[in-house]
Amino acid sequence: MTAVLETPPNANPEATVRYPSWAARAGALAIDVLPAVAVITTMALLAITTPQWGPLWWVFTVTAVLAFLAMVVNRWVLPPLTGWSLGRAVFGIRIVTGGDVPAGTARLVLRDVAHLLDTISLFIGWLWPLWDAKKRTFADLLLRTEARLVGAPGAGVRRRAGVACLVAALLCVAGGGLGYQFEYRQERAVETARDQIAEQGPRIVEQMLSYGAATMKEDFARSQALTTDAYRPQLVAQQQVVEKGQATSNEYWATNSAVLSASQNQGALLVALQGQRGTDPKALKFISATVRVDFDKLDGQWRVANLTVLKKPGMDEAGG
Structure with a gap:
C-alpha cells in the first residue's frame, strides 16, 4: 500500500x-x-x-x-x-x-x-x-x-478615503467659488470705473482747462487739485507760462468723449473740446481741440495723470 x-x-x-x-x-x-x-x-x-x-x-x-x-x-x-x-x-x-x-x-x-x-x-x-x-x-x-x-x-478605511475625496472636492468647489466672486467683483469694479470715467472725466477736463482772467490764481489752484502728484509739475509749468502772458479768460466744454480703457483704478478718455477765449463779444476766439486724458483713482477720486493734445487748438475769431 x-x-x-x-x-x-x-x-x-x-x-x-x-x-x-x-x-x-x-x-x-x-x-x-x-x-x-x-x-x-x-x-x-x-x-x-x-x-x-x-x-x-x-x-x-x-x-x-x-x-x-x-x-x-x-x-x-x-x-x-x-x-x-x-x-x-x-x-x-x-x-x-x-x-x-x-x-x-x-x-x-x-x-x-x-x-x-x-x-x-x-x-x-x-x-x-x-x-x-x-x-x-x-x-x-x-x-x-x-x-x-x-x-x-x-474597518473605517473606506470611510476615511471617502472623507479625503470629499474634502478635496469641497476645496475645489470653495476655491472655484472664491475665484468666481473675485472675478465678478473685478468685472463690477471695472464697469463702475468705466461709468465714472465716462461721466466725471469730461467735467474734470473742462474744470482743469478753464480759467478766468480775474480769478486765474484760484482757477489754477483748482486745476492743480484735479491732478496726480506726478503730473502736477507739468501742469504748473504750463500755468506759469500763461501767467507771464496777457491775462485772457478761457472756457472749455466737452462736446464728445469716449472711454478708451478702464480698470479698477486707472482709465483713459478721448475728449473733443469746444471753447472760447476772451470776454469781449467782439473779440471772442472760438477754440476746438481733441485730447487724450489718463486718469488714476486716488483716495476714491479720479485724478488726471496725463493729458496729451491729439489735435492742437484751432481758433476762429467771432465776426462783428
Missing part, C-alpha cells in the same frame, strides 16, 4: 502570495493621487487669475502646497510607519521588497519617480502587470518591489 502524505500549508511560500488585480492597483493609485492633483491643479489655475502676492493668491498657493504635502505624506511617509497609504489600504495592497519587507520611504520615492518610465514607454509599463506573473510595472522591476494583496487593515 502506498501512503499519501499531506503537503504542509506553508511548504510552498509562493503559493500563499496573492497579487492585486490591475483594476485594484489603478483604484488605489487614483485614491492616493487624484484628489491632491485635483486640488493642486484647481488652486494653481485660480492663483494665475488673481493678483500675485494678494490675499487670495496666498490662499490658493498655500492650499495647493498643503495638498501636495498631504499626498507626499500619504504616499511616502505613512506606508513605512503603518504599512499602508490610504488608497492601498482600501484595496488591501502593500508594497514590499524582497522577503516580504514593507518598502521604505526612499524606495517608495524612487519607485514613484521610476513610474516616469512606465509613462514614457507609451504607458506600456502601466499595463505590464496585466501579463506579468507577479503583476509588476517597469518601476517595480527596476526597484525590485512588488504589490501584494494582504487584506484591508481594518
